[in-house]
Amino acid sequence: MSDRDNQKETQTEELTGLPDDLIYVLETGVEEDIVHALDDKNIDCVRELIKPLHYADVADLLERLDAEDRARLVEIIRTDFDAAILSELDETVRDQIIDLLGLDEVAVAVSDLDTDDAVTVLEELDEAEQRQVLNSIPAAERTVIEEGLAYPEDSAGRLMQREFVSVPEGWTVGETIDYMRASVDSEDNNLPDHFYSIFVVDPDHKPVGKVMLDQLLRTRRPVKMTEIVEPEKKVVAVTMDQEDVAFLFRQRDLVSAPVVDELGRLVGVVTIDDIVDVIDEEHEEDIMYLAGIGEDDLYDAAIDTTRARFSWLAVNLLTAIVASLVISLFDATIDQLVALAILMPIVASMGGNAGTQTLTVTVRALAMKELTATNAARVIGKEILVGAINGVLFAVFAGVIVWVWFGSQVLGLVIGLAMVVNMTVAGLAGTTIPLMLEHARIDPAIASSVFLTTVTDVVGFFVFLGLAAIILL
Amino acid sequence: MSDRDNQKETQTEELTGLPDDLIYVLETGVEEDIVHALDDKNIDCVRELIKPLHYADVADLLERLDAEDRARLVEIIRTDFDAAILSELDETVRDQIIDLLGLDEVAVAVSDLDTDDAVTVLEELDEAEQRQVLNSIPAAERTVIEEGLAYPEDSAGRLMQREFVSVPEGWTVGETIDYMRASVDSEDNNLPDHFYSIFVVDPDHKPVGKVMLDQLLRTRRPVKMTEIVEPEKKVVAVTMDQEDVAFLFRQRDLVSAPVVDELGRLVGVVTIDDIVDVIDEEHEEDIMYLAGIGEDDLYDAAIDTTRARFSWLAVNLLTAIVASLVISLFDATIDQLVALAILMPIVASMGGNAGTQTLTVTVRALAMKELTATNAARVIGKEILVGAINGVLFAVFAGVIVWVWFGSQVLGLVIGLAMVVNMTVAGLAGTTIPLMLEHARIDPAIASSVFLTTVTDVVGFFVFLGLAAIILL
Structure with missing residues (x-):
């Protein structure tokens, strides 16, 4: 390229x-x-x-x-x-x-x-x-x-490397270095290809702590490993979900972490290069789920891709029909004023887009654990406010355009009012839908979009056509 | 929670x-x-x-x-x-x-x-x-x-850490270890807090290669550093974009990489923990741009967020008006058959969703450098095919539903045909729009969505109402 x-x-x-x-x-x-x-x-x-x-x-x-x-x-x-x-x-x-x-x-x-x-x-x-x-x-x-x-x-168990270097508490820096040099020369060299730290374990093989290699190299041979072991002694449970492990690595700036079994024995080590893959996977899921795709399907055969995307489109067909049913409630109104049919997609579209903005920020914040019980109410309030302010601004633009286009002030007023309502509702729905899914332990990225556009379409058509029926006719 | x-x-x-x-x-x-x-x-x-x-x-x-x-x-x-x-x-x-x-x-x-x-x-x-x-x-x-x-x-220059450990070509493993131990004791200890490898440099301070710390520890003291230096001798230019650096790290499973200035001298080192932040940033940009948001704005004041989202919504208002103009071409047709106004959002919505699926896969593949000149034609072809097959399937469903709902076979036929056309166009637009943006050196995530929905709305309304005008009236 x-x-x-x-x-x-x-x-x-x-x-x-x-x-x-x-x-x-x-x-x-x-x-x-x-x-x-x-x-x-x-x-x-x-x-x-x-x-x-x-x-x-x-x-x-x-x-x-x-x-x-x-x-x-x-x-x-x-x-x-x-x-x-x-x-x-x-x-x-x-x-x-x-x-x-x-x-x-x-x-x-x-x-x-x-x-x-x-x-x-x-x-x-x-x-x-x-x-x-x-x-x-x-x-x-x-x-x-x-x-x-x-x-x-x-799980962390799948992710971890089972080859790692561990030494007993009693060893010195010198003994540790000699052990590694000897391993290389011996027949059954079982050192991993690459490692960044050495674990110190107690007699039950429970981890006492770790020593980063650079720390080992800075230290004189007679020093005991226990003297330079890092005070951070937390470990990852072998059953921990890989996304939570990734969060820990990011949060603690970890490069590797010990993994223990149910008895607390050291069984493996997760390193940051594995975490990079998890982060990529996680992000892929978010972005794909938001668009209604199961997973990245670039290399799948066309028929498999078609099948994978079918179910989401089927749900969308149902929700689109629901929106059409709402419109059909007002067929007599549209029959009297065709301008309504021309303008109604604008209201739905603006609500959909404002809602998608809010939804994406919310889904991302949940994935990054930036949105919690502490700030949920504040975020919802802010998004409603943002929706309302932009709603008022675009109500003015759309109202004036419609007034000029169709020569009707009242029609301009109707589209403006509908816009404010729909964009405010979009702010509310864009935050609460993913929060409710998260609460129900469903990945908030998976089904949010379809619920959101259903809400903004239904509200958009209903409020616009309903107000028109009341005010105009 | x-x-x-x-x-x-x-x-x-x-x-x-x-x-x-x-x-x-x-x-x-x-x-x-x-x-x-x-x-x-x-x-x-x-x-x-x-x-x-x-x-x-x-x-x-x-x-x-x-x-x-x-x-x-x-x-x-x-x-x-x-x-x-x-x-x-x-x-x-x-x-x-x-x-x-x-x-x-x-x-x-x-x-x-x-x-x-x-x-x-x-x-x-x-x-x-x-x-x-x-x-x-x-x-x-x-x-x-x-x-x-x-x-x-x-750039890599901003990302890199400027503290690193480098040793001359002539040194042995023993001298290197002694140097590090001495650094710790000396007044001006300038070793970085953490490091994973040691660089070997020539007299001009150009990097010869690197030695991972675990390699150093496996090796006996009299061995020359040049004997264990890794053959991978590529370096990162200080001006390289951080996203390209991140790609290299993922692709090569790197943990650290030397950075050189315009004369090829070693000036810093990029480590994988910095890369994790770049990857997160990159992901954030993709997902936010696709939704029409400048950047994550969770903690911004409501007024700043409102302003940041305004421009995207303004563009959307314009494109929604374009779609409305297309509808207004057919106001006489709608006047004769209100069912068209009821059904037209279904065609646009299905096209929009199918297009968004394709668009997201394409944007993601471009970001991950999975989509290149080698496979671009094949991917476009596949997406058009996927759009067409799903188009035919949903044409049948929608056609039957409309036939039952409005008791008109011809109306069912019209919506079915429009669906096939719009979903096929969605496959084409969903791939070619981001490819064209990439070619024009614009981030394909930024403006893709707005172009795509304009295409699927305009085509959806035009084909559905146009076919209705020809066939039905």
Whole structure:
């Protein structure tokens, strides 16, 4: 896309002191080259172009290719398929690629992954496939993955990495460092690929606290680990919902947190890079639910997407019919004054938009835990006031426009009054609907929009046509 | 709120093996207690309740209090005001609290912060205030903060922490560890509060690579740093937009990245906890822009919120009037058949909703860089198909309902045809509008909705009423 190309140029120009390939740029062009090479069936060229790519970029590329090119590319890279690609893929595309690779190769790939990534890949497979893959994985690793899969979906247990470094209370900094160096040399090196802190545990394996690696490095060898352990000793329960874990990480600026089982024993660690994925997922849910979509469906087949969106549209058809029934109450009024039919969508539309603004702020504030019992009443009051003020302002504009357009002051007055009422109601409904859904333990993003537009349509048509019937006729 | 209380209970019940206060729970109740104590002017009680709270929780509490209680609380905690609270606050509330504290106390607080957090607090002040605060900060620190403020807004330069650890190429692991231990003991300890990696730099201070701390700890003292340095040697330009930096972190699973100036010299480091804030901001922008709101305005005064939302509503009034003008073209037709006025909002509403679904998926895919030149044509094609299939399905439902309701097969046919056309157009408009905005380098979330609903309203009314005029009359 043109603005990315431009960006790349600007950056590399500015940074003339450095070789081009040292600077991070969002690369383009490569993808098109690969698509061409795939279409030309030029296998060597594809291999050459893929080689320097990061696994996440290969995953993105696989997602964006059409089904045919995707299958071709998988064939070309299957001999040295990087397992990490699987954990980066969108669910729909991952299913296809697992089919293309075959479960045996998937098993080989999965056993290369960290347990949390392995769980991510396996949890989406059906039970028979899961079994088949697990059976091909070495027993020790299999047990760990099975334990991960046993935790509830979207819990800290699923999210956590089960490899972590823990040391007993009695150890010194020196002993800890020696232990890590020895681990690397020993046969059964069980240190995780990356870690940011070391946990100190008591004899029951309950966490006493953690020592950040930079703290460890600043400290002299004879110092006891217990002397530098961080006073923050809170832990995450293995059953905690991942969204709550994400909230904690944001709120406490955590980089990693220990996870404990029901007996309080340290069983894993959640790290911030996993949290970034949860935050993205969470946001995706909010924005998609508000628009009436189950989940991101960019890579689904058209028929699956059609089915997924059908139910929301069906609800919308019902609510639209309800609004039409309201209009039909006033068919005699409209029959006498066609201008009403021309103008009534304006009232409904302004109410709908004002309500959507309020609704979005409220849903977002609930998701970020910014809206609580402490300030709920104040937020509702404010939104009603905002709706009313904007209602009065737009009542004046719309009233004057209608007066000029249809030459009727009274018609202008009617649309103005209807506008004030509908936009005030929009402020009320936009805050109270999500608050009530939250109270009923329903995700406030899911069904808010449909309730809101029903309210603003019904109120908009009813008040406008009703006032017209009373005042005008 | 009831579901949080419930959650707390469940967790502590399950974890009977542990003291209650060891488990992370999202606490409630404390806030209400503090509000009561504030209202009772019971200063000692407030102080007691505030003491155990994390600074982020104090920031949240300050945000949620009303203006009066907020001022009272600031008075109570001003003597030992934690500077970190400032960097956690929403902008509007931060401004108020800075006014309450006074610039001198703010200066004291700011000098306690890491430079990136100090820049965050200062960048929102107006120039005179900035100057006043900066003048009260020690010169060495002031220079660093001023340099931070000199970088463009939302750039890597603003985001990065300017304290980092770098060592020359020739050093060994042992020398590096000794250097860090010595830093702690020396007078001018300039190690950052937390860090996850150490950069190796050449004599020109250009980054050679980085060593993760866990790697350092696994390695024996005589090993050269250059032997364990990570081969990933890409760097972030100080001018790179923060959203692109966030994309890189997600894509590469980075935990930190070096930032270089125009000569390629290492000037700072971006860490993943800063990225989490950028991701949240980015999400907020997307969801708010889609709803026609400038930015999260939960804590703004009603009058500011009213003003901020006014412009979007004004645009909506204009587009609603355009739709009304389309209806007015057919006033004679409606005059003959009032049923048309009753039914026309259904066609527009279904198109609007189908279009919003498509639009949201497209905007999200663009933001996540999942939609590129490679798959744009395919996505547009798919969305048109999805719109058309759902259009046909709902045409049948709506057609039958209208047939039964108004006893007219032809009227049912007209609404059905209009539905198919409008929902297909919605699929086309829902994808192409954001793509065109992106191409024109406008954030596709900002103006998409208003264009989309204009299209679906105009097409909906025009096709339905137009077909009615041709077929029915």
